[in-house]
Amino acid sequence: MGLAYNGPMIKGPLVEDCFYITPTYNMGFDRMRKMGIHIEYHIEAEDYILVTVGNNEPQRIETLEVEMTSTYKRYFLCPGCDKRAYKLYLLPNGKEFKCRTCHKLRYTLTTINKHTAHGKLIYSVNRMDKLSKQREKMG
Numbered sequence: 001m002g003l004a005y006n007g008p009m010i011k012g013p014l015v016e017d018c019f020y021i022t023p024t025y026n027m028g029f030d031r032m033r034k035m036g037i038h039i040e041y042h043i044e045a046e047d048y049i050l051v052t053v054g055n056n057e058p059q060r061i062e063t064l065e066v067e068m069t070s071t072y073k074r075y076f077l078c079p080g081c082d083k084r085a086y087k088l089y090l091l092p093n094g095k096e097f098k099c100r101t102c103h104k105l106r107y108t109l110t111t112i113n114k115h116t117a118h119g120k121l122i123y124s125v126n127r128m129d130k131l132s133k134q135r136e137k138m139g
Contacts, residue, residue, distance in 0.1 A: 019090045062079075089103055
């Protein structure tokens, strides 16, 4: 009789389980459809966008343009903490976008104790799985 293991016991939401938006207005529509999320967004002006999740009220998200050496980079101002963020996340079954800190999101790899033999195995399997999924996406 073998033991089945379904991954580490994780408390709290993970970044990998959430939908996110970036200020480049590339909304990742394929991932959105897979997660069963209906989002409409409208660029109202240069300094904010409106995002509607399902039948909820529109969420106004401010944008900020920062001057770099030879170009400008656009960021969001998180509605929860007013800090600059490149990605804003929507929790599964969530209603509003916030930064990773406000949602208390963690990465899967940070939940694995790599100092134990079991943890080392889980970590290496996780990395191989992620690599194989990336290779599937390549032509």
